[in-house]
Amino acid sequence: MYIITQLILAPIRNLIAHILKLRKFNAIERLGADPLGSAAGRPREFFLQLAQEAARASFPEIDNVEKTYGESIDKCWLDEVAFHTQVVVKDAELNYQHGRLLYSVFSYYLKNRGSSNDCVYVFETGTARGFSAVCMSKALRDKNVQGVITTVDILPHDVPMFWNCVDDLDGRKSRREILNPWKEYLSSVIFVQQETLSAVSSLAFPRINFAFLDASHTFEDVLAEFSFVQKHQKKGDMIVFDDVTPAHFPGVVSAVEEISRQANYKVDLIEAGQDRGYAIATRLME
Numbered sequence: 556m557y558i559i560t561q562l563i564l565a566p567i568r569n570l571i572a573h574i575l576k577l578r579k580f581n582a583i584e585r586l587g588a589d590p591l592g593s594a595a596g597r598p599r600e601f602f603l604q605l606a607q608e609a610a611r612a613s614f615p616e617i618d619n620v621e622k623t624y625g626e627s628i629d630k631c632w633l634d635e636v637a638f639h640t641q642v643v644v645k646d647a648e649l650n651y652q653h654g655r656l657l658y659s660v661f662s663y664y665l666k667n668r669g670s671s672n673d674c675v676y677v678f679e680t681g682t683a684r685g686f687s688a689v690c691m692s693k694a695l696r697d698k699n700v701q702g703v704i705t706t707v708d709i710l711p712h713d714v715p716m717f718w719n720c721v722d723d724l725d726g727r728k729s730r731r732e733i734l735n736p737w738k739e740y741l742s743s744v745i746f747v748q749q750e751t752l753s754a755v756s757s758l759a760f761p762r763i764n765f766a767f768l769d770a771s772h773t774f775e776d777v778l779a780e781f782s783f784v785q786k787h788q789k790k791g792d793m794i795v796f797d798d799v800t801p802a803h804f805p806g807v808v809s810a811v812e813e814i815s816r817q818a819n820y821k822v823d824l825i826e827a828g829q830d831r832g833y834a835i836a837t838r839l840m841e
């Protein structure tokens with residue numbers, strides 16, 4: 556009987572394994588060993604200078620967000636995480652103010668949510684090097700709230716590669732290794748390597764109290780991610796959209812406009828200069 560059951564189950568198991576393998580996007584296989592490029596040839600001073608410039612810049616719009624929500628992240632802590640996860644080689648100016656915004660808005664949410672003992676579920680699309688996930692995890696810790704942050708990216712968590720950042724000077728590292736100095740923040744984070752469209756059709760959540768959408772910036776993908784998130788939200792739950800910036804990401808802007816036209820979310824737009832915009836959506840009804 557056991558052998559017959561195994562014979563019947565084997566092809567089903569193989570089929571499931573095959574589907575899971577298809578679904579799991581392997582960035583290394585598809586994009587090569589270092590999908591983000593390497594910054595290994597740059598001197599350390601190059602990164603220190605970039606970091607100093609980024610840390611010195613002022614962002615009055617984000618100061619206002621912190622005033623409005625009554626919460627602000629420790630700047631030294633933020634700058635140190637950003638040095639390893641946001642200070643990268645790129646043409647555009649560095650801007651990691653979404654870390655301040657996320658911390659502020661999420662901390663406000665945690666402080667004001669009604670049922671204070673329930674676990675809080677966060678869904679993030681677009682992990683990259685883990686900066687935004689760690690900032691949200693800090694809010695959970697600082698507010699002493701039990702929560703789980705599920706973050707999805709096509710990039711792997713445990714495969715050594717170059718990340719186009721200062722850590723490249725030590726050779727290839729996994730994301731887990733880059734984030735090791737902040738490992739106490741990782742116990743509440745689940746890293747999922749998947750395309751978001753496949754993630755939203757396979758992940759299960761009891762609720763998504765808070766979401767940060769920052770992966771693929773196309774109209775269709777942002778709406779698909781939103782549509783998944785909204786099915787799991789209740790009154791007062793929130794979604795933050797990054798890169799609501801007409802000049803660079805018209806797809807994100809159109810998706811957010813479409814969402815604003817629906818009556819079930821209040822959408823606040825935050826413009827932080829010409830090059831970076833955000834949207835904060837709050838669920839109005841159950």
Ligand SMILES: C[S@@+](CC[C@H](N)C(=O)[O-])C[C@H]1O[C@@H](n2cnc3c(N)ncnc32)[C@H](O)[C@@H]1O
Nearest residue numbers: 681682683686687708709749750751769770771
């Ligand atoms: C702007 S970065 C995210 C930045 C990150 N939230 C942070 O604060 O550091 C976008 C990330 O989304 C990932 N990504 C892009 N399209 C994706 C898709 N369709 N599915 C999953 N991840 C995707 C990229 O690999 C990249 O790491």
